Amino acid sequence: MGARVNTAAAGTANWVDERTSIGGFVKFFARKLFPDHWSFMLGEIALYSFVVLLLSGVFLTAFFVPSMTIVEYDGPLATMQGVEMSEAFASTLHMSFEVPGGLLMRQIHHWSALLFTAAIVTHMARVFFTGAFRKPRELNWLVGFTLMILSLAAGFSGYSLPDDVLSGNGLRIIEGVTRSIPIVGEYISYWIFGGEFPGEILIPRLFTMHVLLVPGLILVLVALHLFLVFLHKHTQYPGGGRKDTNVVGLPLFPVYTAKAGGFFFVVFGIIALVAAIFTINPVWNYGPYDPSPVSAGTQPDWYILFVDGALRLMPGWLFDIIPMEWEFWGYTLSLNILIPALILPGLFFGFLALYPWIEAWATGDRGEKHVLDRPRNAPVRTGIGVALISFYVILVMEGSNDIIANLFHLSLNDLTYFFRIGIFVIPALAFWITRRLAIGLQRKDRELVLHGKETGRIVRHEHGEYQEVHEPLTDQERWILVSYDDIAPLEIEPEYNDRGVRRKGYRWDHFKQRLSRIYFEKRISPVTPEELAEAQHAHH
Amino acid sequence: MNALARHRYHRAAPVVLVLLLLALITGIAAAVSTASSADAATATTAEDAAEGQKLFAANCASCHGLDATGTDGVAPSLVGVGAAAVDFQVGTGRMPMQSSGPQAIAKRAQFSEEEISQLAAYVASLGAGPAIPTAEQVDPELGDAANGMELFRTNCAMCHGSVGGGGALTQGKYAPNLWETTPTHIYEAMLTGPQSMPVFNDANITPEGKRDIIAYLKAQDEGSPGGLRLGTIGPVAEGMWGWLVALGLIIASTVWIGARSS
Numbered sequence: 001m002g003a004r005v006n007t008a009a010a011g012t013a014n015w016v017d018e019r020t021s022i023g024g025f026v027k028f029f030a031r032k033l034f035p036d037h038w039s040f041m042l043g044e045i046a047l048y049s050f051v052v053l054l055l056s057g058v059f060l061t062a063f064f065v066p067s068m069t070i071v072e073y074d075g076p077l078a079t080m081q082g083v084e085m086s087e088a089f090a091s092t093l094h095m096s097f098e099v100p101g102g103l104l105m106r107q108i109h110h111w112s113a114l115l116f117t118a119a120i121v122t123h124m125a126r127v128f129f130t131g132a133f134r135k136p137r138e139l140n141w142l143v144g145f146t147l148m149i150l151s152l153a154a155g156f157s158g159y160s161l162p163d164d165v166l167s168g169n170g171l172r173i174i175e176g177v178t179r180s181i182p183i184v185g186e187y188i189s190y191w192i193f194g195g196e197f198p199g200e201i202l203i204p205r206l207f208t209m210h211v212l213l214v215p216g217l218i219l220v221l222v223a224l225h226l227f228l229v230f231l232h233k234h235t236q237y238p239g240g241g242r243k244d245t246n247v248v249g250l251p252l253f254p255v256y257t258a259k260a261g262g263f264f265f266v267v268f269g270i271i272a273l274v275a276a277i278f279t280i281n282p283v284w285n286y287g288p289y290d291p292s293p294v295s296a297g298t299q300p301d302w303y304i305l306f307v308d309g310a311l312r313l314m315p316g317w318l319f320d321i322i323p324m325e326w327e328f329w330g331y332t333l334s335l336n337i338l339i340p341a342l343i344l345p346g347l348f349f350g351f352l353a354l355y356p357w358i359e360a361w362a363t364g365d366r367g368e369k370h371v372l373d374r375p376r377n378a379p380v381r382t383g384i385g386v387a388l389i390s391f392y393v394i395l396v397m398e399g400s401n402d403i404i405a406n407l408f409h410l411s412l413n414d415l416t417y418f419f420r421i422g423i424f425v426i427p428a429l430a431f432w433i434t435r436r437l438a439i440g441l442q443r444k445d446r447e448l449v450l451h452g453k454e455t456g457r458i459v460r461h462e463h464g465e466y467q468e469v470h471e472p473l474t475d476q477e478r479w480i481l482v483s484y485d486d487i488a489p490l491e492i493e494p495e496y497n498d499r500g501v502r503r504k505g506y507r508w509d510h511f512k513q514r515l516s517r518i519y520f521e522k523r524i525s526p527v528t529p530e531e532l533a534e535a536q537h538a539h540h
Numbered sequence: 541m542n543a544l545a546r547h548r549y550h551r552a553a554p555v556v557l558v559l560l561l562l563a564l565i566t567g568i569a570a571a572v573s574t575a576s577s578a579d580a581a582t583a584t585t586a587e588d589a590a591e592g593q594k595l596f597a598a599n600c601a602s603c604h605g606l607d608a609t610g611t612d613g614v615a616p617s618l619v620g621v622g623a624a625a626v627d628f629q630v631g632t633g634r635m636p637m638q639s640s641g642p643q644a645i646a647k648r649a650q651f652s653e654e655e656i657s658q659l660a661a662y663v664a665s666l667g668a669g670p671a672i673p674t675a676e677q678v679d680p681e682l683g684d685a686a687n688g689m690e691l692f693r694t695n696c697a698m699c700h701g702s703v704g705g706g707g708a709l710t711q712g713k714y715a716p717n718l719w720e721t722t723p724t725h726i727y728e729a730m731l732t733g734p735q736s737m738p739v740f741n742d743a744n745i746t747p748e749g750k751r752d753i754i755a756y757l758k759a760q761d762e763g764s765p766g767g768l769r770l771g772t773i774g775p776v777a778e779g780m781w782g783w784l785v786a787l788g789l790i791i792a793s794t795v796w797i798g799a800r801s802s
Contacts, residue, residue: 038791038798045790079759081686097765107766114782115790122787165693165702166774259797266793274786279766280778285703287693295697296707296715297772302779400776402708411642411712 030253035236039126044260045119046151047222048267049112053154056109057211063095063102064088066207068163068200077284085288088163088203092283107275113158114280115271117151117303124148128355128385130372132235138356140228143221145353150218152303157210159281159301163203166281168289170300172197173311180337198291235372238483240476244370299399306392309399310340313419352388362515364490376445377484379438380519387431394423435522442524445481448473449527450535472536482526490516585661592662595655599636608666621732622669623660628728630656632721634735642712643735670731677747678723683755691749692756695740703760705772709736719761723754 017023034040067087073080075090076097085093095102124144127133133141160167175197178189194201233247242248250256286295300308316336317323324336351358359381375382397404398419405412452470460466473481492509496502547553597606603615610617618625629635633647651659660672676682693702699715701707706717713736718726730750733739745753763769770777 036798038794041794041798042791045787045794079685079689079756081684083686083690103766110778111782111786114779115786118783118787119790122791263794263797266797267790270786270789270793274781277767278778278781278785279764279769281775282764282766282769282772284765285772287689287702290693293693293697295693295702296699297701297705297774297776299775301775302782305776305779403773403776405708405712406706406714409712409714411710412708413711 030251030257032230032252033247033249034234034252034256035242035247035249037237039130040234041263042119042123042126044263045267046116046123048264049116049119049271050218050222051264052112052268052271053109053116054215056105056112057215059105060095060109061211063091063099064161064207065091066161066204068198068203080284080287083288086163086203088161089283089288092162092164096284104272104275107278107280108271109158110280111275111278112271113155114301114303115267117148117155117301120144120148120151121303125385125389129375129382130235130237131359131369131378131381132372133356134369135360135366136232136368137228137235138360140225140232141356142353143225143228145349147218147221147225149349150214150221154210154214154218155301155303157206157214160206161203161210162281162283163289164283164286165289165293165295166283166286166298168198168291169294169298170304171202172291173308177307177337177341180334180341182333182338183331198289233370235370237372238374238480240479242371244368247370297403299403302396305399306395307341307345307399309395309397309401309419310344311337312401312416313395313398313423314340315420348388348391358515359519361512362490362519363485363487364512364516365485365487371483373484374480376438376441379435379442379523382438383431383435386434387427390430391423391427394419394426398423439522439524446524446527449478449481449532484526486523486525487520489513489520586665588658588661589665590662592658592660592665595651595659596662599650600659603637608663618663618666620667620669621663623664623672624670624728625732625734626660626663627656627672628725628732628734630659632725643714646716670728673724673727673731673747677751678727678754679751680723680755680758683748683751683753685752685755685759687749688752688754688756688759691745692753695745696753699737701772702774703772704757718757721757723758726754726757727751 013023065087069087070084071087071090073083073085073090073093075081075093077093080093092106096106097103127141127144156170160171175189175193178192179185181188189197192202192205193199194205234249236242236248239248287293299305314336315324324334324339326333326335373381375385398416401412401415401419404410405415452472455469455471457469458466459469490513492506492513493503495506495510596604596608601608604610604618605615608618629644630651631649633649634644636650637644638647649656663669664671692700692704696704699707699709700718701715704718707715709715715737721729727750729737730740730745730753740750764772770781
C-alpha cells in the first residue's frame with residue numbers, strides 16, 4: 001500500500017515538474033533555513049488572522065447590502081420592529097439574526113480584525129526591540145509599517161460599514177478632523193462624503209475600500225514582506241556559532257511547514273472560540289445611524305482609540321489664556337483638533353517609520369546585521385520603545401477615560417488633568433527607568449561572565465579563609481552574554497580646518513554626533529577575552 | 541350528594557384537595573397584594589402622613605429640616621417634590637444618604653415598604669407633586685420596545701449608555717446601570733429627575749413613552765444573542781479582551797510550539 005502511494009505521489013510530482021520545472025522552487029523553499037524562536041511567530045499570527053478575515057469576509061459579503069437607502073425593519077428583533085434604517089444596517093441585522101451562523105461569522109470577522117491589528121503591533125514591537133529593522137531590512141520595516149497603517153484603514157472602514165450609531169459617530173469625528181485641515185479641509189470632506197455629512201454614498205464607497213482596495217494592497221504588500229524575508233534570510237538571536245554571515249536553524253520542510261500549518265488552526269480555533277463566547281460590536285444595541293444621538297461609552301475599536309484619546313486630552317484653551325481656535329479672514333483654524341488628530345499621529349508614525357535611519361545615523365555602522373540584539377544591549381533604543389508604548393497607552397487610557405472613571409469611581413475631570421501632565425512626564429520617566437534597568441542588566445551580565453554563577457557553596461581553605469565557590473559559565477552561555485556590538489560615540493572632524501575655513505557638512509555631522517552621544521555616551525562594554533583571562537587568573 | 545360521597549375516598553382526592561387549597565391561598569394572596577399596591581399608589585390616609593411625619597423627624601430632618609424646607613448648601617426643600625421622589629430616593633436606598641460625595645449611592649433600602657409609603661404620604665401632603673405610578677403605567681408587557689429604543693437613545697443613552705449599562709458624568713458623578721432597577725423606580729426617576737438627571741415630564745416623554753422605555757430596558761434581561769456581553773461597555777472592553785484573551789492565548793501557544801528553541 002505504502003509503496004503504491006509513494007509511486008503515485010512520485011508520478012504526479014514528476015508529471016507536474018516536467019511541465020512547470022517547479023522542482024527547483026520546491027527544493028529552494030523546502031530547504032530554506034529558519035532559526036527557531038517563539039517570538040518569530042508573532043507575524044504569523046497577523047498573517048493567519050488576515051486569512052481568517054478573508055474567509056469570514058467572503059461569507060459576510062454574500063449577505064451585506066452596501067446601500068444607504070432607507071427601509072423599515074421587519075424581522076425577528078422586537079426592539080427594532082418598524083424602525084427606519086439604512087439597508088446596510090438592516091442587512092447586518094438580517095445576517096446576524098436570520099442567516100444561520102451569520103452572527104458567529106460576524107463575530108469571527110470582528111474578533112480577527114482586533115487580533116490582526118494587535119498581532120501586527122506586537123510583531124512590530126518585537127522587531128523594534130531586537131533591532132531587526134537594521135541594515136539590510138530597513139525597506140522591509142517600511143513595508144511592515146505601511147501594512148500596519150493599512151490594517152488601521154481596513155479596520156476602520158469595516159467598523160463603519162454596518163451604519164450603526166456607534167460607527168456613525170466615528171465617521172462624524174473623521175469628518176470633523178478632515179475639516180480641521182487648513183484651507184482644503186472642507187473641500188476634502190465634501191469630496192469624501194459626496195456633499196454634506198453623512199450623505200448617501202459613503203457606505204458604498206467604504207465598502208469598495210474595505211473589500212477591494214485595502215485588502216488588495218495588503219495582499220500585495222504581504223507578498224512583498226514575505227519575499228523580502230526570504231531574500232534577506234531570517235534574523236537570529238545571539239548564540240554559539242551564530243554570526244551575521246550564517247543562519248542557524250531548521251529547514252522549512254518538514255518541521256516548520258508542520259508547525260506553521262498547525263499554528264494556523266490554533267489561531268483559527270482560538271478566534272472561533274472567542275467569537276462563540278463573547279459578543280462583539282452588538283449593533284442591535286446601538287441602533288441605526290441617526291446624527292443626533294451619541295451614547296455614553298462611545299469609542300472606536302482599540303487601534304483608533306489613541307486618536308480619540310488625543311482629542312479628549314487636548315485642551316480648548318492653553319492654561320485658560322491662549323485659545324486653540326483662531327479665525328483669520330473668515331477661515332477658522334481649529335488647532336484643538338488639528339494638533340491631536342493629525343499633527344500628533346503624524347509625528348508619532350513619522351518617527352516610527354524613520355526610526356531605522358535615525359539609529360543608523362547614531363551608530364554610523366554601515367554593516368549588515370543578521371544577529372538580533374538582546375533588548376538590554378541597546379539601552380537607549382529599548383528606552384525609546386518603552387517610552388513610545390507608554391505614550392500610546394496614555395492616549396488609549398484617556399480615550400477610555402469615561403469607562404475608567406465609571407468603573408473605578410474616579411472623577412473624569414481629574415483623570416484628564418492627570419493624563420495631560422502624564423503625557424509629558426510618564427514617557428520621559430519610562431525612558432529613564434528602562435535605560436537604567438537595561439544598563440543594570442548589562443552590568444549583571446558582565447559580572448556573570450567575569451566571576452561565574454554564585455553557587456551558595458562556602459568553602460574553607462587550608463589557611464582558614466572562607467570563599468564562595470563560583471561556577472564558570474559554559475561556552476554557550478558566555479557567547480550570548482559577550483557577543484554584542486560595542487559602539488563608541490561618533491568622532492567627527494573639526495568644524496574649521498587648519499586654515500580656519502569652515503567645513504562643509506559640519507552641521508549634519510554635528511547632529512549625528514549629538515545623536516550618537518545620546519545613544520552611546522553611557523554604555524557597558526562586553527567583556528573582552530583579556531578581561532576574562534585576567535578575572536580567571538585572579539580566581540585561581 | 542351521593543356522587544360526592546362516592547368520590548370522597550378516591551385515590552386522587554387528597555391531591556385535588558391540596559391543589560384546590562393552594563389555588564385558594566394564591567388567589568387570596570394575589571387579591572390582597574394587588575389591593576395593597578393599589579392602596580400605596582392611590583389611597584393614603586391622614587394617619588399615614590402623621591406616621592410619616594414622625595419617621596421624617598427622626599430620620600430626615602437633620603438635613604432637610606423639621607418642616608422639610610431644606611438647609612442651604614446641605615439638602616434641598618422637599619415641598620412639592622411629590623410621593624414619587626420619596627419612593628425613588630428612599631426605595632432605592634439613596635436616602636438617607638450614606639455619606640456626602642459627588643452623588644448619593646444606591647444601597648439596600650433602609651425602610652420597609654410601609655414606612656416608605658408613610659414617608660411618601662407625608663412629603664406629598666406638603667405640596668402637590670408627582671404621584672407614584674400605578675402598576676399598569678410601568679408594566680413592560682404593555683410597552684413597545686422598538687419605540688422605547690428610539691426614545692431611549694435620543695433621551696437617555698448619552699449618559700446611561702446605549703442599553704442602560706451606565707456611564708460616567710463630570711467630577712465623579714455617574715449615570716447608574718439600569719438593569720437591576722425596578723420599572724416603578726425607572727418611571728419615578730424620569731418623572732422627578734433625581735440628582736444630575738433632568739426631569740422628563742409628561743410633555744417631554746408621554747406616560748406611554750415612559751412605559752416603552754421600560755419595555756426596552758427590560759428587553760435587555762434576555763441577554764445578548766452574541767454570547768457574554770463583557771459589561772456592554774463597548775469597544776474598550778472588546779479591545780482589552782482581544783489583547784488579553786485572544787492574543788494572550790495565541791502567544792501562550794507560540795511559546796508552547798517554540799519551546800524547543802534557543
